[in-house]
Amino acid sequence: MPRDHDAAFLHVESSLSGRRWTGPSADALRLGEALAQATGLPAALAGVLARQGVRAETAAAYLAPKLKDLLPDPRGLRDMERAATRLDAAAERGERIAIFADYDVDGGASAALLIWWLRALGRDATLYVPDRLREGYGPNPEAMAQLSASHDLIVCVDCGTAAHEALEAAGGTDVIVLDHHLGTETPPPVLACVNPNRPDEDGALGHLCAAAVTFLCLVEANRQRRGAGREAPDLMGMTDLVALATVADVAPLMGVNRAFVQAGLRAMGRGGRPGLEALAATARLSGPPTPYHLGFVLGPRINAAGRVGRADLGARLLASADRHEAAALADRLEEVNAERKAVEGATRVAALAQAEARLDADPDAPLVWAAGEGWHPGVLGITAGQLARRFRRPAVVLGVADGMAKGSGRSVAGVDLGSCVARMARAGELASGGGHVMAAGLSVGAGCVEAAMARLGELLARQGAGGGEPSDLALDSMLMPGACDMALARQLEAAGPWGEGASAPRFAVPEVRIHDARPVGQDGLRLTVSDGIGPRLQVIAFGAMSGPIGPRLLSHGGGRFHLAGRLEVNRWQGRESVQLALIDAAEA
Template sequence: MSAKCGCGVRPDPVVAGEGPFLGVGRSLTGRTWAARPAEADLVRRHQSALGLSEPLARALASRGVGPDEGEIYLNPTLKAQFPNPSSFRDMDRAAEVLVDALVKERAMVVFADYDVDGAASAAQLVRWMRAMGREVPVYIPDRVTEGYGPSPAIFRSLKEKGADLVVTLDCGAAAVDALAAAQEIGLDVVVIDHHLMRPGEVPPALALVNPNRPDDNSGQGMLAAAGVAFVLLAALNREARQQGLFKDRPEPDLRQWLDLAALGAVCDVTALTGFNRALTAQGLKVMSRWANPGLKALADIGKVSGNATTFHAGFILGPRINAGGRIGRSDLGARLLATDDPAEAALLAAQLDELNGQRKAVEQAVLDEAVAILEADRSYESAPVLVVSAPGWPPGVIGIVAGRLRERYRRPAVVIGVDTAAGVGKGSGRSQPGVNLGAAVQAAFEAGLLLSGGGHAMAAGLSIRPDRIADLADFLAARLGEDQARAAEADALEVDALITPRGTDRALLDAFARLAPFGPGNPEPVFAAASVRIERPIPMRGGHVRVTLSDSAGGRLKAVAWRSEDTPLGQALLAGGVLHVAGRLRADDWQGRASVELEIEDAADPRQAGTL
């Protein structure tokens, strides 16, 4: 990188392909540091064509952006990337069925998953129907008593209560038994989903829209359900237009609901590439107006103002919306996102915020117990997949805890809460790049180890008899051991730029913010600072550690390492001294200071990692 880039970054001491960045072969989290690789010729072409600084051009090139793709990447638009709804298998049929149901006033129910993606998907369809003069009820199953997705029992109950048509959102594509039961009792079902399906298995439905169904050729498999739902709205507008429904009423402006599509994309951790990136980028702009009463109420509680980012959506709004499905009433999130009443929104947001506080406490208690169980038996150190279980762990937090264990121990983790009365364990797993946990769990089900199980590469869910948990651990270790070993070897922290405390300011953050929105497929930039002194280390409530980084030029930079106090990283920060540190920059607007701080992800001792 050029030292004269005007971006507050320093020349790289090590570039891609010449060894570990800053010589860090093993950090405090056990990783190698590497410069994010970029082709030098492509970097120069981006600099010339787009007028970018060398560091920013390098970051763009390192994300796989081709020489003719830079402009649309930096300025993603729906106009340029919106897919033809008809490219989705069954999308036209779904639009025909739903518009016909609207015209004929059929008894319709929206059925959605209890997470953010499900709630955001449901709210979009409810709002479109409302704009067309129709209020449609929403049914969200209870995570504990009813489990995930539709079941024969739920469909029979909805039919008995008068439902004629059910639209499932963010679920249903794999509900073979439920859809077969619906067909038997004469309940029409339209499925809008995005989850992986088994090859050759398309259950019966009037329409099944899923970019990940085996025979779909839309190429939009990265979409969350909320993204698929937004494309459905475009198909609904088109179908309603063709039927002449807008002669006496205005056509719904779909752009007003882009915030919901973006919320689902971010919170479901989908790949922010192509159309999904444009959808999220434009959706965050709409979200920044805070016109949705539910999101505005949550933003007020979370003290969010100004422009919305993926951080706000994923870490402030999303967890609160999810809290209802995890430990409270499962329908609260969908109701919040669908309401137009600010008073109702404020009430629901307050309930969700309280539930989120309870969720955090429960989550921390389960995490502490899981860590204690694992570390009481040192065999976890050599296990390629962590499998930990205990009675009474709530199903609503085990997925989060699995994610925390995966972050802490840098390997896949499966957490199982056992219901001793029912004799069943409910489990959730989180994986790492290169280790397909969902396929392994599916294989365990097919081998007869599980009562149910499935998922995708990075996450999986299962149910199991308690006496088979040890067998499951052995099965996963045997199946994934080699993959995990390769993944661990490749588990490097990729760094975008080298900074100094003195040269790190809001201008640097704003320059790299042009690459946003960040997420899978478009990683948030990682910055490293070499041989900085750790000053004023303070342990914070929640296990966080706050410090100040200083350099020889007198520069200072505030920094924090979340949930790190009892880890080698946190202990090194609390001990002070001189360290290489790496992390992500955040805006610090406290009391109007318009500054930045570094969220530390990793650190290394220069004496052990190598020196400049």
């Protein structure tokens, strides 16, 4: 194994996707070897843990994160005690409670947490999810005035931090905000605004999604109830909702978020949430749930409702306690998701053409963007994410209607898009805007789009955005096909969850011949490979046929290749097997 960190790993200077492969440094190798010796863990797993900064004395706790050990004190967040006290009082007195939720997975899961908690206490709540086309994101004055007229308490989840004017329309009705988005320098005019990303917070919990903030609020409410000798609903069974939101909202999988996801996957595996069970059945999932299922199967279906369908479908599904209702809602979400894919496809083609034209003129631009008349606002965020991944720089996609351009942006690792958008909104350079590190929403006058995007590009360039050159592919180590067995795949899976902020282990499998190659699905490829010594290894390459990797491997001509990918347990129709999920490949 190469030990010179400056040399390309396996001498791959330019892979089939144009990337240079890098391996672990000499120091990282030493740390991994020492960790393997001290813990008895396989060298491949120990190397991955060493990359995460795990030490021998903390390895056991890292591999089995427990909420009781990692859950922060809710009172460490400003306004939390006041928010929990008011929520508990409303539940205890049977007050009329309204929940105003964002239309994505995080908002829906946050709303469902409150609804399930209140239901356990014999209380109901009004669910209000704004229509994306008619009302846009977050609280609006009309909705707040309407809810205020018929409710004693309004709880805004996954929104509200920057909605000062709209929240003032609530009049004398108490309002609680449970959010995680960046906002203005001053909190909104509400009874309590709990947000780990408030300017007056230290940011230690800034990686939490809104559902996690809501869960902490319920932990504090339960503590107060127990202190008063009253019944406190079980919360561990609700961690499935927090896990779903954490992964789907691409929150960094660090600290307590790892514990949330592990606990939530276990809760989901036990069942009991009619909405999630119905959605899993509709999506034809089998076997235990994984972070992949949360982020790429269940999450998109719930998000589809807020994008192109009825905005409250996802939240209603997650809050449903009736299996027949849940099945009907899941079927409707499946239909809406198909509609979303069709709309998204047309927008993606048009946005991609614009983006490529702009980058032809300025290949080193720090920002890629596109705007179009009548583009559906529900798919702009997805399209921005696709552009950001393709061109390896922040991306913004805007839909233009009635003299305004409104849309979404997505960022790349190391570039804080949300703070730049919020800064421009405060300076009046945007009509509105906000978000978090990796995602943002914004609006600007149609005639000011060019100038606004140029200014946003300037701010992003200061953080190092731009260039867009193929990034190095960092690999954890090398594995021979014979070492890619079920035992190691299970251990790597158990060491997760893997995702944002904790990238899944990536291994190089060197010098293999392809025995069988066949297209699968829309643009995927399935391979069977071996090194001629050990057993054969199954390889799956999703999306490979739409780029340079798939066609080259399909016409391999008997040549040898280095493969790079993630070792996974493939579960299909009750059977399990080991496979390498291909990321890249290179001529050997």
